[in-house]
Amino acid sequence: xxATVIVNEKNGAGETATDKTSGxxxxxxxxxxxVDANDPMVVPGAGSDFSFDKWLRLNISVAPDTQIENLKAYxxxxxxxxxxxxxxxxxxxxxxxxxxxxxxxxxxxxxxxTSGSPIDxxxxxxGPFSSTGDIGDYLITMLEVASTATQGALTGETLTFSYDEx
Amino acid sequence: MTNPKIETPFASDPFDYKLSQDPxxxxxxxxxxxxxxxxxxxxxxxxxxxxxxxxxxxxVTFDSCLVGELNGVRVYVKDNSIVLxxxxxxx
Numbered sequence: 001x002x003a004t005v006i007v008n009e010k011n012g013a014g015e016t017a018t019d020k021t022s023g024x025x026x027x028x029x030x031x032x033x034x035v036d037a038n039d040p041m042v043v044p045g046a047g048s049d050f051s052f053d054k055w056l057r058l059n060i061s062v063a064p065d066t067q068i069e070n071l072k073a074y075x076x077x078x079x080x081x082x083x084x085x086x087x088x089x090x091x092x093x094x095x096x097x098x099x100x101x102x103x104x105x106x107x108x109x110x111x112x113x114t115s116g117s118p119i120d121x122x123x124x125x126x127g128p129f130s131s132t133g134d135i136g137d138y139l140i141t142m143l144e145v146a147s148t149a150t151q152g153a154l155t156g157e158t159l160t161f162s163y164d165e166x
Numbered sequence: 167m168t169n170p171k172i173e174t175p176f177a178s179d180p181f182d183y184k185l186s187q188d189p190x191x192x193x194x195x196x197x198x199x200x201x202x203x204x205x206x207x208x209x210x211x212x213x214x215x216x217x218x219x220x221x222x223x224x225x226v227t228f229d230s231c232l233v234g235e236l237n238g239v240r241v242y243v244k245d246n247s248i249v250l251x252x253x254x255x256x257x
Contacts, residue, residue, distance in 0.1 A: 001177070002176050002177035002182060003176075003177075004176075004177060005216070005218070007218060007221050020221065020222070021218060021221065021226060022224075022226040024222065024223060024224055025221075025222040056221075062177070065185070066185075072256065074256065115255075115256035115257075116256075118256060156222065156223045156224070157222065157223075158219070158220045158221055158222045158223040159221045159222055160217055160218065160219045160220075160221065160256075160257070161217065161218045161221055162215065162216065162217045162218075162256055162257060163215075163216050164213045164214070164215055164216070164233070165176075165213060165214045165215075165216055166185055166211075166212065166213040166214070
């Protein structure tokens with residue numbers, strides 16, 4: 001059978017999953033999957049405002065004939081957020097309750113990861129995967145708004161997730 | 167407002183490839199328009215590379231291509247386009 005793979009956002013201590021395959025991911029100063037104006041990020045007078053981490057993970061909702069492997073994620077390589085707004089990522093193998101980091105130590109600029117050098121999404125939780133359920137590593141992304149940023153809503157940026165199915 | 171849920175459309179794509187393997191190791195990727203056959207002349211692989219594009223935004227799209235490999239040389243087949251390379255190409 002042809003597999004169905006979705007992208008979930010994970011929130012809360014209970015790792016509540018929200019299907020974001022076709023849904024907006026809103027960076028904010030709170031741990032929830034709601035796309036609303038609550039808990040917005042602010043342009044600080046000095047330093048930076050860091051969003052809560054967004055935990056994303058692929059999930060097989062319909063199993064493949066054989067297997068899925070080689071999970072990747074990448075951007076278009078261009079930060080369209082504008083001056084003073086940075087997007088960071090890291091991968092991790094085990095879930096913990098999302099929080100707001102104090103800085104970007106341990107993270108990498110996500111816009112350095114393109115189709116030519118994508119993020120390896122199954123380096124920790126390795127494949128191949130043949131059953132339904134969560135697969136691969138967690139992709140943690142986080143937004144930094146520096147004092148040099150312009151106030152107001154930003155044009156969105158997106159990710160591509162890739163996998164091999166057989 | 168809740169975004170409408172969009173399922174990955176590969177299962178309903180009439181031109182999605184059906185993959186199979188003969189007892190002698192010959193691999194086939196077949197859809198109603200064309201087919202790719204890899205003879206077992208060495209290390210072979212056959213899979214479909216899938217992509218979910220636009221995640222995080224409002225306009226998600228889905229893409230797929232058939233990938234055959236023989237001794238490290240890959241052929242990427244998408245619609246009427248064929249690329250032969252040793253590179254690991256993303257969609």
